[in-house]
Amino acid sequence: MSRQPHILNASTNLLGICFVIITGLKLTASNSLSWADEITWIASVFFLASILLSYLALRNDGQSRWREQWAERTFLFGVAGLTVGIFVMAVSIEYEDYARTSAHPTITHASPTTAPASTSDK
Secondary structure (H helix, E strand, O other), rough: OOOHHHHHHHHHHHHHHHHHHHHHHHEEEEEOOOOOHHHHHHHHHHHHHHHHHHHHHHOOOOOOHHHHHHHHHHHHHHHHHHHHHHHHHHHHHHHHHHHHHHOOOOOOOOOOOOOOOOOOOO
């Protein structure tokens, strides 16, 4: 069974996910806080190469195996890059959240059973 159509479909879908991640990082201004968008860009280049090689392998009717093999390899590199990019993004978001909460401790409010302290002088 030929794997080129499966690689072509999966690469196309994952390339779209890369673009969603890059756009989301850009819109939230989180792209400058980590390397996640750069890593995801690299993964998208691998997915684009996988799409091209898989398409060429489909057009060749399996006559040259090297295109199919490289389509599979670039797909796996793209998946690995996307995984690393998502991991870096998650760690940077968690670190940013931790830094924000530790810089501003939570404010304690008076309980509903006690009266608030009066600040006015009578």
